[in-house]
Amino acid sequence: MYALEIPKLKKSSLAYFSVTLLVASLFFSVQPVNSAVYSFFWLKPGTGAFYSLGSAVLGFDDHGYANPVRGNYSWICLEVNDTHAILDVEVNIEVFQRPGWQNPGYIRYFGIEFLEMAAAGDLSFIKRVPMDQVVGRIELINRTTPGDEYYAVKIPSPIIISQKFSVVVDLDTMELIDENGEAWGKWALWIDPLKYPLEGNTEELFIMDWLNTTVSLNVKYKAPPKSMVIDTIFGEIVRYFVAWCDPIENDFLLELGVQGMTDICMSNYYEPRTGIFIWAGLFDYLDDVLTQKFGIIKTHTSAWPDFFYLSDVTFVPDLNGDYKVDIRDVTAVATAYASTSDDPRWNPEADFDHNDIINIRDITIVAMEFGTTFIE
Ligand SMILES: [Ca+2]
Numbered sequence: 001m002y003a004l005e006i007p008k009l010k011k012s013s014l015a016y017f018s019v020t021l022l023v024a025s026l027f028f029s030v031q032p033v034n035s036a037v038y039s040f041f042w043l044k045p046g047t048g049a050f051y052s053l054g055s056a057v058l059g060f061d062d063h064g065y066a067n068p069v070r071g072n073y074s075w076i077c078l079e080v081n082d083t084h085a086i087l088d089v090e091v092n093i094e095v096f097q098r099p100g101w102q103n104p105g106y107i108r109y110f111g112i113e114f115l116e117m118a119a120a121g122d123l124s125f126i127k128r129v130p131m132d133q134v135v136g137r138i139e140l141i142n143r144t145t146p147g148d149e150y151y152a153v154k155i156p157s158p159i160i161i162s163q164k165f166s167v168v169v170d171l172d173t174m175e176l177i178d179e180n181g182e183a184w185g186k187w188a189l190w191i192d193p194l195k196y197p198l199e200g201n202t203e204e205l206f207i208m209d210w211l212n213t214t215v216s217l218n219v220k221y222k223a224p225p226k227s228m229v230i231d232t233i234f235g236e237i238v239r240y241f242v243a244w245c246d247p248i249e250n251d252f253l254l255e256l257g258v259q260g261m262t263d264i265c266m267s268n269y270y271e272p273r274t275g276i277f278i279w280a281g282l283f284d285y286l287d288d289v290l291t292q293k294f295g296i297i298k299t300h301t302s303a304w305p306d307f308f309y310l311s312d313v314t315f316v317p318d319l320n321g322d323y324k325v326d327i328r329d330v331t332a333v334a335t336a337y338a339s340t341s342d343d344p345r346w347n348p349e350a351d352f353d354h355n356d357i358i359n360i361r362d363i364t365i366v367a368m369e370f371g372t373t374f375i376e
C-alpha cells in the first residue's frame, strides 16, 4: 500500500546522530558496563598479541636441531564466548646467518632422506614425531663409525618454517581442544591470574602434560628478581604473576640423551592483571603449540632477555594503544565514520566487526567498552 520510505541522511548527519547516541549512552548510563574485572575481560574478536623470538637454538623431537633461529609467534582472537576462544595462531621461524659470521645457520638432521626433501624445498619433516620413530633416529646418531656425516645432514640457511592454524582454548582450563573435543595441550601463553590469591605465599599449580611428563608450574604473584627487566611494553611492572618449575627430568629427553637437554625448566612471567604472557624468564621457552605442531622440544638462547617476549598487543577497541578506552578512541572511530576501504578516512583497525565499513556497529562497540582499562 504505502512504500516505507526511509529518509536518507547525509554522512555528516549520520555521524552527528551516532555521536549523539554515543554520548547519551556514555553519560546517562547508570552503571559503567565494565566496572567489574573478570577473567579475560580483554579478550574480544580482534584482540591479538605478537611475540618475538630472539637468537636461539631449537631442538626437535627426533634429534634435529636448528641454529641460530629468530622469528615470531602471534595470535589473534577470532571468536570468544563464555567458555572458549578461537584464535588464529601464526608461527614463523627463520634459520639465519649471523651478521659477521662466515658460515650460514643450519638445521642439522639425522637421515639422508631429509637432505633430499630439503633440497626440494620440502620441510614437512619438521613436525611432531611419534616416539617409535625417534628411536631409529637415535640409533643413527649413536653410530660412531667413520661416515657418520652421511647420516647427518646440514641444511644451510636461509630456511623459513611457517605455520598458520586455528586453536580452540578452553577458558576455564586453558586447554587446547581439537575438533573431537579432546585436549591436546595447554595454552601456556595464558594463566588466569584472577583464579589465584592476590597476596601471600600460597602457591597454586598449573598442570601441563608435556611429552608424557606432568609439569607442575607453581604460580603466584611476586616482585621481579633483580636480574629481571621491569620495563615492558606495558611500562614498568613492579609485580609479576609468575609460573615456574624447578628442573625436572623428562623421559623423552632422557632417551634422547643429549647433555643439557634432559631437564624441563620453565619460568614464565605474566602481566599481573590480565595474565598476558610477557616473557620467558629463563633461557628456555616451551609450549604445547610449539611441541605438537613443530616438534620443538627444546629452546635455548644466551640472548636473554630478548629471547621470547611480548613485542606488541592489541586490545579491542583501544585504537591509540594506551590500554584504555576513552574519548580518544571514540574520536578515532568518529573520524573514520561511514568510510570504506576506498576512502582516505578509512581506518581498518576501527572496523571492529570486520564488515568493511565503519558504522554504528563499530561505534556501539567502542561505546560498550568506554571506560575500560586493560592495564593499570
Ligand atoms: Ca585508547
Ligand SMILES: [Ca+2]
Binding pocket: 350, 351, 352, 353, 354, 355, 356, 357, 358, 359, 361, 362
Ligand atoms: Ca564495521
